[in-house]
Amino acid sequence: MSMISQKARYALRALVALTRAGEGESLMISEIAAGQDIPKKFLEQILLELKRSGIVMSKRGKAGGYLLLKAPGEVSFGEVLRIIDGPIAPLPCLSKIAYRRCIDCRSEDDCEIRHVFSKVTDATRAVLDRTTLADAIGEVDLLEKAS
Template identity: 55%
Template sequence: MLSKKAKYALKALLYLTKHQDKGLAVISEISEKERIPRKFLEAILVDLKMNGVLHSVRGKNGGYSLAKSPSEVSVGNIIRMIDGPLAPIPCVSHLYYRKCDECIDEANCEIRIVMKKVRDATADILDGTYLSDMQAINAYLN
């Protein structure tokens, strides 16, 4: 399940994607327009900046902007930054693999086989969808 923090991160990034030609966006503006609690948003934006997704300028005329092109930022990577692995169980995760404590035969575990399919389908969709794709979908629908 997508956490509220990851959802808000995506909403903030989409806002910055849509408004990138207008320069820096301030936290209060993003918070108000996207209905994200300001304190929560501040923490999210710091995380995204530390991960190289955002650029910030301090001071009176400061704010946030994308550090990368929207066509370079995948939804899957943002979710991993905020929530961790996409995999529903640790034994099928590529980046955060861990054997399940109770597992007797990982190679023949029926649960693992199904959850690997879930992980693969989820990763294919999320890793193949970029902020620019989401913006294009929204423009098409409106």
């Protein structure tokens, strides 16, 4: 699993902010940018990408801004990472959305490196694809109550 990009971290933080705003509530780009410490121009590009993918929508007018189009329980971290950063797999031969045989590959079946990273990738995918925006804010809220 490669490190997630700054862009993906910003996308997830913006989506968490929209989740916390509540169902059907919109936030202005400037509100999200200030609240999450994200450069406004960069945030505009990220939200456009998320809009094209059907995760958020924009509203015009006085109460305008961005809001979640999908329910927070339907948006997984894995989906967002694939939209922003592309494949989650650390090796091209393990990618579901961009499979490529490794250039110097003799045999995928006999590749020790592939076998180890296959386990890493499966575990990573399991967590990212099962964890939704709703889960993420629920876990943070539980931690805050416990402390």
